[in-house]
């Protein structure tokens with residue numbers, strides 16, 4: 001995991017003040033409620049697509065305590081949420097360095113110090129880690145906040161639950177070379193990095209032996225040799241850990257090497273950074289993406305509409321401008337998004353940002369995460385409700401990964 005360094009003690013003000021105004025540079029304009037916000041464009045790239053102004057889901061005036069879904073008709077701009085044309089993004093590396101890693105500090109920032117007494121004595125080998133940009137979208141004083149519950153260690157993680165293991169989806173048996181996992185026909189997955197910007201408590205790879213399995217080690221050589229040997233592989237998936245914690249130069253090294261493999265036609269990037277640290281989608285990264293001689297797919301990971309503020313929408317617009325097809329996958333999580341209200345709000349917000357809901361995963365049975373599980377019967381009930389509320393293209397596929405099977409299994 002990345003070690004936080006530098007100053008991490010900056011105060012976070014209550015989100016009643018419009019928290020994301022602190023995320024990004026403040027736009028000089030004001031009073032532009034009815035106007036579209038233009039996202040930052042980059043030299044040499046198509047003009048950015050405007051996204052419709054919308055009141056932040058964090059604004060208490062439009063946030064319910066149960067789901068936090070705002071009414072999109074009550075659109076009201078937060079111009080300061082999104083840098084305008086020509087405004088620089090903050091340095092994403094600094095955002096990584098300043099991530100909060102102390103649960104007590106997180107609880108202090110959210111005015112929930114009383115929860116410290118309930119923290120587990122040990123972190124189960126998977127420490128807290130959460131960027132401040134993501135914390136600003138959490139509700140102050142709300143112990144059931146759906147974003148907080150995704151990142152705060154719980155004593156239930158120490159419970160031993162039959163059927164929950166360290167290798168929940170059979171990754172270890174599918175390793176073909178250091179950092180290369182090959183499970184499904186035509187696709188190979190690279191464990192690109194060994195850390196993430198955020199540590200999600202339900203993560204199916206929370207016990208993965210990253211120290212031994214990083215594809216980016218040794219300039220990707222072993223991974224490239226492995227991919228070269230199998231010309232049935234048309235798609236390379238970058239996963240992790242989160243591949244976008246790597247420098248753009250390291251990603252460029254990989255894609256330069258992939259040019260020698262004509263059978264690889266598509267690059268898929270699985271990343272939570274566009275959501276938890278949107279400034280990672282900077283000009284350098286977008287220029288790299290836009291110039292790839294490959295089809296490009298970016299699969300985001302968001303579980304609740306409160307995660308998707310205007311800064312995320314702007315990052316999605318930059319990715320689309322760079323030619324990426326955007327999909328999202330979510331995990332069905334008890335107490336966080338296990339209701340049709342939250343999930344339909346998520347699908348609507350994703351589509352507003354040009355992202356299609358792709359998978360809704362039943363929880364992978366990883367040790368320490370059993371308390372997030374939702375029974376299959378309840379999961380199907382929620383999906384039925386979503387089908388009634390949403391057009392078909394906004395209903396994600398409810399699936400489970402079963403070790404050894406050749407594809408995700410519909411639930």
Ligand code: SF4
Pocket residue numbers: 195196197198199200202203204205206240241242272301
């Ligand atoms: S970002 Fe993805 S890989 Fe990283 S901790 Fe969260 S779920 Fe796991």
